[in-house]
Amino acid sequence: MNAPLAHFIVIYLQRDRQQWHRLPEIYAEQVVFVDPVCRIEGLAALTRYFSALYRRFEHCRVEIVSQQQQGDEAWLGWVMTFVHPRLVGGKPIRVEGATRLQFDPWGKVRLQRDYFDLGAMLYEQVPLLGRFVRTLRARLGA
Template sequence: MDVISRFCKIYTDICQISPDDLESVYGKDIVFIDPITTHQGIGEVKSYFSNLLTQAQSCKFDIADVFVCSKEKDSRSKVTHVVNWTMRLTLKNNSKHITLDGTTQLGVVNDTIIYHKDYYDLGEMVYEHVPILGFVIKKIKGKLAS
């Protein structure tokens, strides 16, 4: 099984893995970026996932598309694959359900992911679920849409 297949399998249900399983897809010098922060190295990524696992009751990704952008040796950028997904997250503390669409850019070298960058609407994931702030953000989005 190649690294992209292993990646898709792990992300099927993040709550069913251990942080050590991440070493089967990510290199020791992985650069993992999301809209909140950047994690450098497998140790930081494992710590990030450990924290997620303590807060999430369920975290599943429905992967819709995997696009190959370039071969490793032909790549002028660090991105070799683009993955489109829908995340379904249920938090333990309040059983809140969050559904979020996103895209991930991956860089693969020697069957190992060395670069991972997530793109998603942080407002949709976090801010819209804060009681008063969520109301305000939804109103602003509504005004901008009309």
């Protein structure tokens, strides 16, 4: 693993309410961030997004379970466990996902694309909607 990826992982795993000032160490100023919920352009917007997202969690932990890198592109497999007071009675929710990273020539992330099942993360955790989504998945064999 090269130094920019190793540094990204260390800072990324330390993300919390007190660490937002460290994001410029790993993200380019013109970073593009994409996940199943949104597309964000620019470091300032990404910092605001992460800050707002983490304010909603009582707890959030990400574990990197796999990593691959070739040239300026890397893939991370991860498991996120979080607690949101309004979902499943405040019980921990576990979601598996993957992240594609592209680094700029200075070793900062210029593109981050997160892949995860939004249904498992959110929709299945809402009482009535969750029952509907789980029933639909079972019928479709997913």
